[in-house]
Amino acid sequence: xxxxxxxxxxxxxxxxxxxxxxxxxxxxxxxxxxxxxxxxxxxxxxxxxxxxxxxxxxxxxxxxxxxxxxxxxxxxxxxxxxxxxxxxxxxxxxxxxxxxxxxxxxxxxxxxxxxxxxxxxxxxxxxxxxxxxxxxxxxxxxxxxxxxxxxxxxxxxxxxxxxxxxxxxxxxxxxxxxxxxxxxxxxxxxxxxxxxxxxxxxxxxxxxxxxxxxxxxxxxxxxxxxxxxxxxxxxxxxxxxxxxxxxxxxxxxxxxxxxxxxxxxxx
Numbered sequence: 295x296x297x298x299x300x301x302x303x304x305x306x307x308x309x310x311x312x313x314x315x316x317x318x319x320x321x322x323x324x325x326x327x328x329x330x331x332x333x334x335x336x337x338x339x340x341x342x343x344x345x346x347x348x349x350x351x352x353x354x355x356x357x358x359x360x361x362x363x364x365x366x367x368x369x370x371x372x373x374x375x376x377x378x379x380x381x382x383x384x385x386x387x388x389x390x391x392x393x394x395x396x397x398x399x400x401x402x403x404x405x406x407x408x409x410x411x412x413x414x415x416x417x418x419x420x421x422x423x424x425x426x427x428x429x430x431x432x433x434x435x436x437x438x439x440x441x442x443x444x445x446x447x448x449x450x451x452x453x454x455x456x457x458x459x460x461x462x463x464x465x466x467x468x469x470x471x472x473x474x475x476x477x478x479x480x481x482x483x484x485x486x487x488x489x490x491x492x493x494x495x496x497x498x499x500x501x502x503x504x505x506x507x508x509x510x511x512x513x514x515x516x517x518x519x520x521x522x523x524x525x526x527x528x529x530x531x532x533x534x535x536x537x538x539x540x541x542x543x544x545x546x547x548x549x550x551x552x553x554x555x556x557x558x559x560x561x
Contacts, residue, residue, distance in 0.1 A: 295372040295556070302376075302422060309450035310479075310489045316369035317431065317484040321360065326433050328358035329508045332389060342527035349396055354389020355510055356528050361389070362536055364431050365512055371556035373488055377424040378516045380552055384539045385513040385522030392500035392507035398441065401464040403449065404491035406456070413492045415450055425516050430487040433508040436480045439469050441498035442507055443479050443487070449494040456494060469498055517543040 297305065305311050317325070332344070332351050345352045355361050365384050374382050404413045404426055413426045436442045444466060449456070458464055461473045469478045478498060481487055489495065500507055513522070523540055524532070532540070535551050543549065 295552075296376045296421065297373050301373065305373075305488070306417065306422060308447045309493045310445055310447070310487060311373065312479065312481060313369050313486045313488070314482070315484055316367065316486040317364075319484075321364070322433065322484045324358075324360035325364070325431070326508070328360050329354075329389060329391070329433055332357045333391065343525045343531075349391055349393070350511075351389035351391065353387065353524055353528060355384075355387025355512060356524060356531055356536075357389070359533075361387075361510060362533060364510060365536060365539060366551070366556055367431070367486070368556040370429050370486055370488060374429070374514055375552065376421055377427055377490075378514065379421070379423055380548070381517045381543070381545070382539060382549070382552065383515050383517040383519065383522065383542065384536070385515050385519075386511075386524075387513070388511045390509050390511050392442070392497075394500065394503045394505075396441075396500040396507075398467055398499040399497040401444065401446070401456070401461055401466075401494050401496040403494045405452075406494070413490070415490055415492050424490045424492075425519060426491040427514055428489050428491065429510075429512040429514065430481075430489070431510045431512070432481040432485050432487070433483055434506055435482045436507060437502075438478075438480055440480070440502055440505075440507070441469060441478075441500045444472075444496040444498060445477050445479060445489070446475055446494040447477060450490045450492040452494075464496075466496065467499060469501075517541070517547065517549065518545050 301311055343353055415424045461476055466472055538549055538551050
């Protein structure tokens with residue numbers, strides 16, 4: 295259960311993966327319905343452990359089994375296994391929704407936010423290791439001109455700090471006037487993106503007046519990194535496999551879930 299040679303090469307060179315048509319029609323339909331149910335809740339209706347913070351719906355992955363199963367999705371599990379060297383940990387899983395008029399966000403990365411020593415990305419024994427990355431399942435189409443995610447391909451391996459005047463002072467806001475070196479990725483519903491937090495990225499304002507951008511933000515790290523988890527009120531709601539995936543463990547510990555075929559984790 296590792297990345298394919300093509301995935302490995304592209305991820306190493308570009309710094310991200312765009313897995314097209316990853317979700318089945320049923321996975322997509324069930325996921326959308328779960329998103330809608332969460333969105334419709336009033337502030338006084340959120341169960342313990344859930345809530346809203348701007349465009350972020352807290353612990354969205356745990357709201358419904360259809361969303362929770364995506365943390366082990368067969369299309370991304372080999373990638374997760376390789377990047378964590380077989381020692382995976384789900385740190386958090388937020389449902390993020392851009393509604394009409396949603397604002398964008400400036401360029402940033404873990405290196406900018408937390409310091410050069412905050413993340414690792416390296417290659418050993420012809421395998422990629424990355425200790426802080428995100429998986430984004432998409433529930434809606436993003437079309438050219440809509441807005442959404444910005445990436446600076448290759449920046450995950452940058453050896454120099456980003457000059458703040460570059461890329462329109464780090465705040466590009468128009469998909470039709472992007473500075474050289476930046477791309478606006480436009481996944482379709484059912485696609486999944488994978489990106490290291492070392493990648494310089496941002497968000498364009500959401501332009502459509504009649505469509506949403508709904509994604510899960512699934513953060514992963516090796517099992518021996520601290521942080522993350524869910525409140526106790528949510529732990530019993532999760533599958534045993536998900537609980538194990540979210541648990542911290544020693545460097546040498548082998549989690550049972552790593553020895554199960556990802557298709558079986560969907561049952």
